[in-house]
Amino acid sequence: MRGQFIQVPVLEAGNLVRGGRFGWKNQHASLLSFAADAYLNEMGITSPLQPNENTSNGRPVDAFDKVLDPDNDGQDVEAFARFMRATKAPPRDEALAATPDAQRGDQLFTLIGCDVCHVRTIVTAPAGTVINQGAFTVPAALGGKAIHPFGDFLLHNVGTGDGIVQNGGQSTRNKVRTAPLWGMRTRDRLMHDGESLSRNEAILRHAGEAALVIFNYRNLSAVDKNALITFLNSL
Ligand code: HEC
Known part of the structure; x- marks a missing residue:
């Protein structure tokens, strides 16, 4: 993958x-x-x-x-x-994040492979770096920061593709960018089409490249599934 x-x-x-x-x-x-x-x-x-x-x-x-x-x-x-x-991403719900349930879910998120695509931490380019082909210089406020987007900003085929091509050519027609999960608790219509109304539903819709990871999710006990979802709700 x-x-x-x-x-x-x-x-x-x-x-x-x-x-x-x-x-x-x-x-x-x-x-x-x-x-x-x-x-x-x-x-x-x-x-x-x-x-x-x-x-x-x-x-x-x-x-x-x-x-x-x-x-x-x-x-x-x-x-x-x-x-x-x-504009900042919403901060985490620290109280919920500190509960044993959310912490168990946090571990499961890595254990079963969600973080292969939903990458936890990315460090931004150092202040002073010239990006956008010379059009923008990273200011101190944005440079060298460890951010936690829970996304890799890359395109994947997780079986939800809509066949629409934008700037990436035909090979991207059924791919979608990994949805960053930061601020997750503020959203209730999930996936690019807003068609998934619960965390569990959104997870179960992943297929394609995510099939193996979702197989792992299906095999969790009900208690562990809920712990993972509590973790998502703390983001
Ligand atoms: C192969 C890469 C990949 C893996 C592995 C993966 N995801 Fe995703 N995830 C995606 C992509 C791509 C989307 C966006 C799909 C769309 O919008 O159609 C997404 C969307 C989501 C969403 C919806 C977020 C929103 O704001 O709409 C949730 C929740 C989510 N993933 C949770 C998980 C969890 C939990 C796991 C592990 C069980 C997981 N994902 C594993 C790539 C992945």
């Missing part, structure tokens, strides 16, 4: 590529590119990084715009990327 790391264009660096890490399909490598994409494709707002309006049945949608697109200088998109960069 090995995650796929795709190279995708960084819009603010003249489309030079970097390893994708953001979005369900890792379609972006930088938050600025992501913000410009969301402005265009979710809100219909063009910006210098995404200057072309979408079309509907071949007709530009700006014919129907009642107001001018407001981000001609790209300042909104920049501010939005800064906001995302400054």
Whole structure:
């Protein structure tokens, strides 16, 4: 089982590529590119990084715009990327994490192999590192930090694919980025399509590359399954 790391264009660096890490399909490598994409494709707002309006049945949608697109200088998109960069993952529920149940679940998470994809700890690049093909320098506030995303930021086929290709080509059509599990307790619609309504359901939906690990999960006692879920609820 090995995650796929795709190279995708960084819009603010003249489309030079970097390893994708953001979005369900890792379609972006930088938050600025992501913000410009969301402005265009979710809100219909063009910006210098995404200057072309979408079309509907071949007709530009700006014919129907009642107001001018407001981000001609790209300042909104920049501010939005800064906001995302400054947003923290929710902290852990320390009280729950300290219970024997959650601690047992914490051990099981590694023992049965969940952390092969849901990687516990990643250290960010040192402050001063130039990334995004020269477009961003890692500031002190973000550099050299051990983060606990419980995700590897890579694409895997766990049997939930939707066949949609974004920036990764045909081989990625049925792959999805490992969902980072930090802040898990704040979510109740799980998986990329929001179709799983409980932790247990979401776990049992994993197949493909995760089949062996899920086999291990199925073989846990009911007490151990609940302990693992209590651990997830503490994240
Ligand atoms: C082969 C890699 C892999 C393994 C092993 C794996 N997962 Fe996942 N996990 C994923 C991927 C990829 C997704 C996103 C799938 C989707 O959205 O369709 C995911 C999604 C989830 C989600 C949903 C999170 C959300 O916010 O929607 C939970 C919960 C989860 N995994 C828990 C587990 C647990 C517990 C184990 C161990 C029993 C496990 N996973 C093993 C790759 C893996």
